Amino acid sequence: MEFRDLKKQYLKYENEFDQAVKKIMLETHFISGNQVKQLEERMAKYVGVKHCITCGNGTDALSLVLEAWGIGQGDAVFVPNYTFFATAEVVSYVGATPIFVDVYPDTFNIDIEHLEKQIKNVIQEGILKPKVIIPVDLFGLLANYEKLDKVAKKYNLLVLEDAAQAFGAEYKGRKACSFGDAATTSFFPAKPLGCYGDGGAVFTNDDNLASLLESLKVHGKNKEDKYDNIRIGVNSRLDTIQAAILDVKLDAFIKHELSDVNKVYELYTQRLKDYVVTPVIPEGYYSSFAQYTIKLSSRSERDGLQNFLKENDVPSLIYYTKTMHQQKAFSYLSNSDTDYPVSTKLCDLVLSIPIHPYITIEEIDKVSGLIKTFVQMN
Numbered sequence: 001m002e003f004r005d006l007k008k009q010y011l012k013y014e015n016e017f018d019q020a021v022k023k024i025m026l027e028t029h030f031i032s033g034n035q036v037k038q039l040e041e042r043m044a045k046y047v048g049v050k051h052c053i054t055c056g057n058g059t060d061a062l063s064l065v066l067e068a069w070g071i072g073q074g075d076a077v078f079v080p081n082y083t084f085f086a087t088a089e090v091v092s093y094v095g096a097t098p099i100f101v102d103v104y105p106d107t108f109n110i111d112i113e114h115l116e117k118q119i120k121n122v123i124q125e126g127i128l129k130p131k132v133i134i135p136v137d138l139f140g141l142l143a144n145y146e147k148l149d150k151v152a153k154k155y156n157l158l159v160l161e162d163a164a165q166a167f168g169a170e171y172k173g174r175k176a177c178s179f180g181d182a183a184t185t186s187f188f189p190a191k192p193l194g195c196y197g198d199g200g201a202v203f204t205n206d207d208n209l210a211s212l213l214e215s216l217k218v219h220g221k222n223k224e225d226k227y228d229n230i231r232i233g234v235n236s237r238l239d240t241i242q243a244a245i246l247d248v249k250l251d252a253f254i255k256h257e258l259s260d261v262n263k264v265y266e267l268y269t270q271r272l273k274d275y276v277v278t279p280v281i282p283e284g285y286y287s288s289f290a291q292y293t294i295k296l297s298s299r300s301e302r303d304g305l306q307n308f309l310k311e312n313d314v315p316s317l318i319y320y321t322k323t324m325h326q327q328k329a330f331s332y333l334s335n336s337d338t339d340y341p342v343s344t345k346l347c348d349l350v351l352s353i354p355i356h357p358y359i360t361i362e363e364i365d366k367v368s369g370l371i372k373t374f375v376q377m378n
């Protein structure tokens with residue numbers, strides 16, 4: 001069994017992928033081919049924002065926005081303590097200071113009450129200037145933007161939605177990548193919408209930000225002439241081949257993958273809800289299920305279950321084994337576990353089990369059956 005079966009997806013659309021790639025081989029516009037612009041227009045429309053600016057990966061997408069906003073030394077950027085490293089990494093990378101915020105125990109997303117407390121702390125200390133909040137839509141579920149936007153407004157902070165795990169997710173019909181002042185996603189192969197390599201994008205309604213990003217991602221080029229460099233930038237583009245692959249994948253994503261993965265969620269939850277803590281999707285939210293993450297009652301039970309699944313050829317992963325404040329790279333910030341009780345505890349209890357649109361009912365039954373057996377034995 002695969003944790004996320006990308007081969008099955010390829011085989012289902014083999015002809016479409018092969019033709020799309022072959023076309024680019026023959027056209028030879030490997031960088032900035034027409035397919036890139038077309039994909040950006042299609043994605044902006046799908047998400048419901050004015051601009052989609054593709055780039056090399058989801059991490060660059062985040063740092064490009066921070067750079068465009070002029071975030072750097074002396075600035076505080078608020079980041080959930082429970083996320084993939086890149087969310088916090090980019091803050092330090094541009095020279096600013098990440099301020100970690102604990103998360104809710106049920107949705108795993110940024111705790112808005114703790115966020116406000118952390119903002120007040122930074123203001124009171126008077127050393128750093130609060131500038132940006134980077135909420136993460138973890139495992140495919142959108143953060144609570146209704147509450148978050150109020151806090152952002154109150155303290156005059158910019159919001160950068162990290163939707164790397166949530167392309168396709170919704171809240172009351174509004175799509176992921178349309179929240180905040182700008183949003184980013186990743187097309188890393190295992191994300192809800194992945195390509196066959198690295199890829200990422202920024203989404204925004206802000207015309208000035210969009211044109212600044214177009215420049216920054218290509219060596220700080222002038223709008224008309226890429227050999228006229230008017231600022232320091234980077235080289236971060238989505239390959240034409242990846243854009244063509246994403247165009248094929250977006251068809252499948254819209255047509256059936258997103259609804260199929262939600263059916264898998266329902267089937268798992270029916271089978272597992274009396275045995276373990278299953279994912280919480282609050283009223284009005286639609287998840288794109290980058291992960292199906294269950295919670296066990298203790299670290300030993302979680303580790304035991306993971307071993308039991310492994311013995312029976314079922315892969316599972318721990319997202320995440322460490323919080324941000326526990327990463328060695330952030331030890332210089334001297335945060336402690338007691339400041340982050342929820343995220344620290346989650347690392348002991350979570351387990352993500354195989355989920356993707358191509359998983360079979362037999363596989364779902366096998367995984368669920370093993371989990372039930374294990375929990376009943378213990």
Ligand SMILES: *Cc1c(COP(=O)(O)O)cnc(C)c1O
Binds near residue numbers: 083086136164165186
């Ligand atoms: C994957 C991920 C990123 C980074 O995306 P890459 O394309 O791998 O650079 C950023 N934030 C979160 C929450 C992610 O899961």
